Structures are given as C-alpha cells and as structure tokens.
Amino acid sequence: xxxxxxxxxxxxxxxxxxxxxxxxxxxxxxxxxxxxxxxxxxxxxxxxxxxxxxxxxxxxxxxxxxxxxxxxxxxxxxxxxxxxxxxxxxxxxxxxxxxxxxxxxxxxxxxxxxxxxxxxxxxxxxxxxxxxxxxxxxxxxxxxxxxx
Amino acid sequence: xxxxxxxxxxxxxxxxxxxxxxxxxxxxxxxxxxxxxxxxxxxxxxxxxxxxxxxxxxxxxxxxxxxxxxxxxxxxxxxxxxxxxxxxxxxxxxxxxxxxxxxxxxxxxxxxxxxxxxxxxxxxxxxxxxxxxxxxxxxxxxxxxxxx
DNA sequence: CTACAAGCTCAACTTAACTTGAGGTCAAGC
DNA sequence: GCTTGACCTCAAGTTAAGTTGAGCTTGTAG
Numbered sequence: 086x087x088x089x090x091x092x093x094x095x096x097x098x099x100x101x102x103x104x105x106x107x108x109x110x111x112x113x114x115x116x117x118x119x120x121x122x123x124x125x126x127x128x129x130x131x132x133x134x135x136x137x138x139x140x141x142x143x144x145x146x147x148x149x150x151x152x153x154x155x156x157x158x159x160x161x162x163x164x165x166x167x168x169x170x171x172x173x174x175x176x177x178x179x180x181x182x183x184x185x186x187x188x189x190x191x192x193x194x195x196x197x198x199x200x201x202x203x204x205x206x207x208x209x210x211x212x213x214x215x216x217x218x219x220x221x222x223x224x225x226x227x228x229x230x231x232x233x
Numbered sequence: 234x235x236x237x238x239x240x241x242x243x244x245x246x247x248x249x250x251x252x253x254x255x256x257x258x259x260x261x262x263x264x265x266x267x268x269x270x271x272x273x274x275x276x277x278x279x280x281x282x283x284x285x286x287x288x289x290x291x292x293x294x295x296x297x298x299x300x301x302x303x304x305x306x307x308x309x310x311x312x313x314x315x316x317x318x319x320x321x322x323x324x325x326x327x328x329x330x331x332x333x334x335x336x337x338x339x340x341x342x343x344x345x346x347x348x349x350x351x352x353x354x355x356x357x358x359x360x361x362x363x364x365x366x367x368x369x370x371x372x373x374x375x376x377x378x379x380x381x
Numbered sequence: 382c383t384a385c386a387a388g389c390t391c392a393a394c395t396t397a398a399c400t401t402g403a404g405g406t407c408a409a410g411c
Numbered sequence: 412g413c414t415t416g417a418c419c420t421c422a423a424g425t426t427a428a429g430t431t432g433a434g435c436t437t438g439t440a441g
Contacts (some may be wrong), residue, residue: 095387105388106430114428124437126388146340150428175344182341186334192294193330196323243417253418254400262398272407274418298398 091128094119101137108137116140116154139166146182199232241274242267249285256285264288264302287314287322294330 086146098105112127113190117136119127143153156177160170246253259265260275265284269276284297284305291301308318 093387094290094389099237104430107428109389110429122437124388125390126437142344146344147337179341179344182337182344182439186337186341187292187336189330193327195335196294196327196330241417247399252400255398257419258399270407273420274407274420 092133093126094129095131097129097137101134101141103137103141111137111140111150114150114154116150116157135166143174143178146176146178146179147185159205175187239278240281242275242277245277245281245285249282249289251285251289259285259288259298262302263299264305283314287319289350293327294326295328295333297327333359 092100093162094105094108097103097108101108103111108117112119117129117133117140119129119133122128139157140153143156144150148156156174157166160166164170169213240248242253242256245251245256249256251259256265260267265277265281265288267277267281270276287305288298288301291304292298296304304312304322308314314322
C-alpha cells in the first residue's frame with residue numbers, strides 16, 4: 086500500500102478547526118503526537134484528526150485537558166481510540182455531563198424557589214446554606230470553582 | 234435606635250464563607266462597599282452579607298463577576314437588592330441557567346447518539362461539525378471558550 | 382534560484398478570580 | 412505597656428488554555 090498521506094500542522098489546523106498554536110500546545114501536553122521530517126517539521130498521521138475531534142468534543146462537554154489527557158492515556162498503548170474505546174469514553178463523559186446537568190437543575194430550582202422569597206437569610210436560604218457548608222469545611226486554600 | 238452592629242472583614246468572612254482576600258478583591262471590583270474606622274479598618278453594614286450571598290449564588294450558576302457587577306450596578310442607586318430587585322435578578326439568571334442546561338442536554342444527546350457509531354468522521358458527526366463551523370468562521374483570534 | 386509562505390522554538394502575554402507574602406499598623410487582653 | 416491577633420496595602424504568584432511575537436529555518440512555485 087502506498088503510505089498514508091501525512092499531514093502538516095497547517096493542514097491539521099485547517100481540517101480540524103484548531104489553531105496551529107493550539108496543536109503545538111496539545112503536543113506539549115502529550116495529547117497528540119507527531120514525528121518530524123528531516124527539516125524538523127511536524128508530520129501527523131490521519132488519526133490525529135480523530136484525536137483532535139475527541140479533544141474538542143470533550144472540551145465542549147466541559148472536560149479539562151488534563152482529564153482528557155488522562156482518559157486518552159488510560160487506553161492500552163495510549164492508542165488513538167478505536168470504536169470500542171470511544172464507546173467507553175463517551176459513555177463516561179456523558180455520565181459526567183448528566184451529573185453536571187442535574188447539578189445545574191438543582192441550582193435552577195433553588196433559584197426558582199427563592200424568587201419572591203427574598204430571603205437570602207444566611208440561615209434559611211437553601212442556596213445560601215450550600216455555600217456556607219462549603220466554606221466551613223476548612224480553612225485551606227479553597228477551590229477556585231464549584232465542584233463539578 | 235442603637236446603631237446596627239457593624240461587621241469587620243473577619244466577621245464577614247466567617248459568616249459568608251468567603252476569604253478575607255476575596256472580600257478585599259470584591260471591593261476593588263466594586264461589588265461590595267465598606268467604610269473605614271479612624272484606624273483605616275473596614276466596617277460593613279449587615280447588607281453586605283446579602284450582597285455576598287447573591288454574588289456566590291450567581292457564581293455557582295456560572296455568572297462571571299463582571300456580569301454580576303453589571304447586574305448589581307444596573308439597580309437604581311446601586312443599592313443592595315430588595316426583594317423586588319432580587320426577583321428580577323434571579324429570574325434573569327434562572328433563564329440563563331435554563332439556556333445553559335438545554336445546551337448541555339443537546340451536547341449529551343449528541344454524545345449519546347454518537348456512542349457506538351464511532352464515526353467522528355469530520356463530515357458526518359454532528360458533534361464534530363459544530364466545531365468545524367465555528368472554526369471556519371474566521372481567521373482572527375478565536376474565542377477562548379465555547380459560547381455560553 | 383530566488384521569493385515568500387509555512388514551520389520551528391522559546392519566552393512572554395492574556396483573562397478570571399483569587400491567594401500569598403512582605404512589611405507595617407491597630408486593638409484588646411492581661 | 413506589651414504581646415498577640417486581626418487589619419492594612421501593594422506587588423507578585425497561580426491555573427487553564429492558549430495566543431502573540433521575535434528571530435530563524437524549510438519548502439515550494441514560478
């Protein structure tokens with residue numbers, strides 16, 4: 086077979102809709118890999134497109150690069166996901182999405198309940214108390230964001 | 234009437250579950266206000282607790298400090314929200330929450346549909362195409378995050 | 382064979398929302 | 412009246428996910 090067409094960064098960028106600088110960045114983070122030409126330029130196999138696609142989907146679902154990286158690395162041989170692997174990943178990610186959705190729903194319902202009550206009374210407000218509990222849990226550096 | 238008890242930063246921090254440094258920070262951002270004692274220490278009225286409560290709730294809903302600040306400032310006289318104001322704010326924020334939820338749902342359903350298809354085929358995958366469209370929209374600096 | 386586009390590396394900048402630290406002041410208990 | 416804990420200011424650091432720019436090399440089309 087003729088060797089599969091290899092792609093340059095520019096081509097991958099164009100086809101994947103990700104900036105060249107982002108591809109470089111992903112590479113430093115170990116999310117994608119490339120080999121180099123004699124002239125030190127990157128060349129990618131076609132599988133990089135799938136990898137990048139997965140990265141983007143996962144990001145849209147609110148998964149951090151670190152987590153994505155971990156998920157990809159957890160695959161045997163660190164290979165680009167096959168259909169089977171993709172089943173596992175997407176199922177897991179869908180679950181995390183589900184969780185996030187139900188969290189937001191809880192929040193929305195809390196907000197809805199609070200409309201008109203005008204309470205925010207520190208002791209009684211359900212939304213408030215959530216925060217209080219969180220805060221009283223420790224004095225160390227607190228999380229930057231809501232637990233997801 | 235005896236003057237309403239005033240609170241120190243430390244007390245506000247303890248009662249609101251927000252770090253002292255965060256309160257200072259909110260002040261520089263104009264989210265809360267304080268007056269000073271002869272010795273240049275901050276003193277807060279009780280209403281600051283409600284303000285901080287609102288800030289935290291809004292943040293949990295995924296609203297940025299900038300937006301919160303704008304919302305609070307949009308109130309006549311920049312006052313701490315009354316029950317009426319709170320109705321307006323929480324309704325608006327609930328709507329934005331609703332939007333976010335339905336966006337995530339769409340994403341989840343896309344993910345669900347894609348399970349097993351293993352496609353990620355750049356052309357056919359609905360999730361993929363979303364990204365592609367975004368990318369082909371311009372060559373300028375691209376958004377840091379998904380539009381919310 | 383010579384432009385000029387596309388690549389390369391590395392360092393620095395960006396935004397949000399704070400935290401941490403240094404160096405100095407204030408206040409309250411004993 | 413002194414010690415200790417709470418405050419103060421201001422500058423710099425932190426994390427995520429990239430982007431931007433400078434200075435230099437490759438590769439390709441005419």
